[in-house]
Amino acid sequence: MSDISEDRVRHLAGLARIDLTNDEVTHLTAELSKIVDVVATVSAVASDDVPATSHPIPLTNVYREDVVTDDVLTTEQALAGAPEHDGQRFKVSAILGEEQ
Amino acid sequence: MTDLTRHTAAELAAQLADGSTTSVAVTQAHLDRIAAVDGTIHAFLHVNPQLSLDAAAASDTRRAAGKPLSDLDGVPLAIKDVLVTTDMPSTSGSKILEGWMSPYDATVVTRAREAGLVPLGKTNMDEFAMGSSTEHSAYGPTRNPWDTDRIPGGSGGGSAAAVAAFEAPFALGSDTGGSIRQPAHITGTVGMKPTYGSVSRYGAIALASSLDQVGPCSRTVLDAALLHDVIGGYDRHDSTSLKDAWPSFAEAARKGAQPGSLKGLKVGVVSQYSGDAFQAGVMTRFRESLDLLAAAGAEIVDVSLPSVEHAVAAYYLILPAEASSNLAKFDSVRFGMRATIVGGGTVEQVMSATREAGFGPEVKRRIILGTYALSAGYYDAYYGSAQKVRTLIQRDFDQAFASVDVLATPTAPTTAWKLGEKLDDPLAMYAQDIATIPANLAGIPGISIPSGIAPEDGLPVGIQFLAPARHDAKLYSVAAGLESLLHAQWGGPLTSQAPDFDTAVPTQSTRGGA
Numbered sequence: 001m002s003d004i005s006e007d008r009v010r011h012l013a014g015l016a017r018i019d020l021t022n023d024e025v026t027h028l029t030a031e032l033s034k035i036v037d038v039v040a041t042v043s044a045v046a047s048d049d050v051p052a053t054s055h056p057i058p059l060t061n062v063y064r065e066d067v068v069t070d071d072v073l074t075t076e077q078a079l080a081g082a083p084e085h086d087g088q089r090f091k092v093s094a095i096l097g098e099e100q
Numbered sequence: 101m102t103d104l105t106r107h108t109a110a111e112l113a114a115q116l117a118d119g120s121t122t123s124v125a126v127t128q129a130h131l132d133r134i135a136a137v138d139g140t141i142h143a144f145l146h147v148n149p150q151l152s153l154d155a156a157a158a159s160d161t162r163r164a165a166g167k168p169l170s171d172l173d174g175v176p177l178a179i180k181d182v183l184v185t186t187d188m189p190s191t192s193g194s195k196i197l198e199g200w201m202s203p204y205d206a207t208v209v210t211r212a213r214e215a216g217l218v219p220l221g222k223t224n225m226d227e228f229a230m231g232s233s234t235e236h237s238a239y240g241p242t243r244n245p246w247d248t249d250r251i252p253g254g255s256g257g258g259s260a261a262a263v264a265a266f267e268a269p270f271a272l273g274s275d276t277g278g279s280i281r282q283p284a285h286i287t288g289t290v291g292m293k294p295t296y297g298s299v300s301r302y303g304a305i306a307l308a309s310s311l312d313q314v315g316p317c318s319r320t321v322l323d324a325a326l327l328h329d330v331i332g333g334y335d336r337h338d339s340t341s342l343k344d345a346w347p348s349f350a351e352a353a354r355k356g357a358q359p360g361s362l363k364g365l366k367v368g369v370v371s372q373y374s375g376d377a378f379q380a381g382v383m384t385r386f387r388e389s390l391d392l393l394a395a396a397g398a399e400i401v402d403v404s405l406p407s408v409e410h411a412v413a414a415y416y417l418i419l420p421a422e423a424s425s426n427l428a429k430f431d432s433v434r435f436g437m438r439a440t441i442v443g444g445g446t447v448e449q450v451m452s453a454t455r456e457a458g459f460g461p462e463v464k465r466r467i468i469l470g471t472y473a474l475s476a477g478y479y480d481a482y483y484g485s486a487q488k489v490r491t492l493i494q495r496d497f498d499q500a501f502a503s504v505d506v507l508a509t510p511t512a513p514t515t516a517w518k519l520g521e522k523l524d525d526p527l528a529m530y531a532q533d534i535a536t537i538p539a540n541l542a543g544i545p546g547i548s549i550p551s552g553i554a555p556e557d558g559l560p561v562g563i564q565f566l567a568p569a570r571h572d573a574k575l576y577s578v579a580a581g582l583e584s585l586l587h588a589q590w591g592g593p594l595t596s597q598a599p600d601f602d603t604a605v606p607t608q609s610t611r612g613g614a
Contacts, residue, residue, distance in 0.1 A: 009468060016223040016424060016471045017431075017448065018464055019456035031526060032469060038527060039413045039473075043481045046488030053490040055310050055340070056296045056543025057569055071337075077203035083438035090433050092447040 002036035004029055104129035108593075109175050109269040109323040116163060116174045123163070123174030125419055127156035127218050130176045134220070134267045140601060142242050143252075143262035145181050146188050147221035152176065155218045160368045162216065169278075172326060173216025176269035180259050181222040182229055183314070184303045185209055188219070192225055192305040193227040193255075195238040196436045196458030206303025207338070208272055208331040220268050223258030227460045228427065229279055229307045231255050232532045234353045236462040243519070244287060246559055248518040248601050253283030259317045260287040260482065264595050270318035270327050274304055276311045277415055278512070278536025284317060285511035285562030287423050288550045288594040290579070291317045292324045293536075295569050296543035298343040299328070300335035304515045308422035309340075311540040312580035319593045321549060321580040322357070325349035328572070342570075356577030357584040363397030365578060368504035371404050373535050379514045381554025385561040386510045389551040392585045393508075401506060403500045407492035408538045414489035416530055417473045417482050422472030426461070430455065465526065494542045497568070506578050507566040509535045511548040515559035535564060545572045549579045550594035 006029045013020045019029070075088060084091040104112070104126050109232045112502045115121045131149045138144050159174035168174070184190040184202035191197040199555070205213070226236035234242040234257030242257040244250040246263035252261040259271035260283030273280040284291030292315045306312060316327035328349045335341045354363060369390065374383060394400050432438040432447075433456035439453040459467070459490035473482040500507060512532055539546040544566055551563040563582070567574045587593065 004472075006133050008472075012468045012471045012475070013464075014452075016187075016467050017428075017452045017455055018459065018467065019452045020464070021250070021456075024461075024464070028465060028468060030368075031465060032472070034527060035416065035465075035469060039416045039469075039486075040482065042410055042413045042417060042485040042489050045407075046485055046492060050488040050491050052484055052487035053494060054487055056490075056494070056541070057340075057342065059340060059342075064336065071204075071311050073203055078434075080203055081435035083432060083436070092433055092444050093444045093450050095450075097446045 002033050002040065004033040004036055103456050105133045105266040107269065108320050109172065109318065109326055110320070112269060113171050117171070121495070123156035123159040123218060126174065127152050127176050127220070130220055130268060137265055137601075138267060140243060140248055141245060141261050141265050141267070142240060143223055143258045143265065143267055144178070144221045145191060145193070145224050145239055145258070148188060150522045151187055152218055152220055159216050159218060168198050168329065169214060169216035172330065175217055175326070176220045176268055177212055177217040178223050178259055178271035179209060180256055180261045180271065180273050181225055182270055182274050183209055184305065185219070185222065187224050190222065190305070191239070192229070193225040193237040193239065194458065194460070196430050196454070196465070198437065200436055202303070204303065207300035207335045207440065209303065211331050212272070215379055217330065223256070223262055223271060225258055227463050228305065228423070229255040229274060229276055230423070230466055232278070232282060232529050233522065234258060235519065236460055238460055244516045245601055246598050247516065248287065250518055250559070251286065253286030254602065255279040256283045256291075256317065260284055260289050260291065262288070262316050263289050263319055266595075270316060270323045272314065272327070273317045273520050274312060274314050275540065276307045277419065277540050278533045279561070280315050280317060281536050281546055281564060282512045282532065284548040285343070285564075286516045286560065288598065289319055290321055290324045290547070290549050291315070292328060292547045292575070293539060293545060294328065294332065294572050295342070295545045297340045298344070298346065298570070298572060300338045301334050302335055302337035302340055306426040308419040309420060309426060310422060310496035313540070319595050321547075321576060321583045322350060324547070325353040325576045344570060347573045347575055352573035352576040353580040356580035360397070361577060362393055362581040365393070365398040366400050366504040367393055367400050368403030368500050368507045369400060370408070370507055370509045371402050372406070372408050373509040377513045377531070377534070381556045382510045382512075382514065382561050384555065385552035386563055387550055389563045389582060389586070390508065390515060393582060396581065396585060401504060403504060405493070405496040405500060405538070407489060407496045410489045411493055411538045411541060412530060412534055414486040415541060416469070417442060417486035417535070418490070418541070420466040420470030421473045421483050422470070424467045424474065425542050427467055430458065433588030462526070465493045490541045493538050497538070497544060501568045505567070506574060509564045509566070511535060511562035511564040515557055515561060516553050539566055542569075544569050545575055547575045547579045551584055552594070553597065554566070
């Protein structure tokens, strides 16, 4: 059985920066318990001598020349989709809260 | 006058070349079809008729000057909303990107434009391509043209339904665990997932970077091959892009459609894909296709891939892990939505509130699952083990392809289900990808083509072929070979048999992104 509890789901949601309602936490806890029971079966399949595959068709040393090409975004383009900016930089609300 | 929307892309290209039609006429016919049926089907999240007609007029001008950009210049194309475009919003089916305009085009979109293809609009999809039914779109589901009470498959249900409902001759899709091939199966169309790295992922909003691949959706194998020829090949903007020189897939499809092409072909039938999980009509049509292949001179042998039993479990660790990382960029700072909270809040509080409001339930589920799988103390047991399963599956394929040219499976276990039927049961939804996921884990190409209609429910069924990595041309050849035999029986593509649907059914929600 999985160790998915409501507290753990709240903790994971905090790490993932997603506020969840209490209903969502309850719902997700039940669903994730079932899902983790299924996916956890992989840990019994492969022995230590099997190497991990992170990439289906591995490539190594994919480099390019360290020069700026003509297809980089302008500042204006980079800022165009931002919720808030000052023309040069992205604007955000306070970095630190009162307790910090 | 014949209905231009009923023609394949190859036929439209021929008519444009001989001057019997114009791109404006072809594009207008598809826009009219969209206007007539998309209120019911909801395949598109965004259409901009003027933009399409302007591109079509430019194509006609090039043709008139004797300078078409390619054989396909002037043929319309639908684009999955996961691919970013500078002149149309790109939402990936998510509220968090509602109305977002990309400052650059995806490479496949650039290549389509450079070939003169006319973008018709952006197609609906499960949010960030997470789903098998298109019901997880933040903008409401797409309906299956074969039965508008049923799902069109997913995540690329919009592209598949657009093609099946004659709203576009072909479309671009993306396939992370079957999102091109399963909707093709469900809608009686053709869908190809190319070899990993053979089509650029630059500008495809990433779901799981080690699994994602862009590919074509169409009504015929040749049309998929023609589109693949346009979009494929090395792209320096994608660090996983392969530098291979690729043969013409259209040429492979044309040769494969010639009589005698299947003679001596060795087809492996994967023994794991049969039994109770597979609907009777799916297996009936699958076996009939194998019989047709055998009658045409192919040798059918049984093959076992023991590790694919664990493919779904491995996939639902690897995908959420990679997705949780890829979706971290939706932080309310650089693009997309920003929630407002009373008193302003810190940037972290705004971020968390934005992601709560902007992500749908399936996306939250997978991000939390991925965060769990990558947590300290779990990484080796879960993510690490899943990557080992990936190795075992690759080894199974290597062994199988040592003795056969291609593998054949039913594309998915069942035909289209009713809207809403599996929404509350994620594991039942995940199990739909059982036959398509292994190709993504191994990086090999896979194609689904229609094999007929299930007798018990009158809905389309697909057959999937898999080939070794880099052997995409072989798939087009084999699929075109079987398709020509099936078309001879049917008198044309399976989509021609789709019943007329009732366009009076309203969609459940409003258009988004427009």
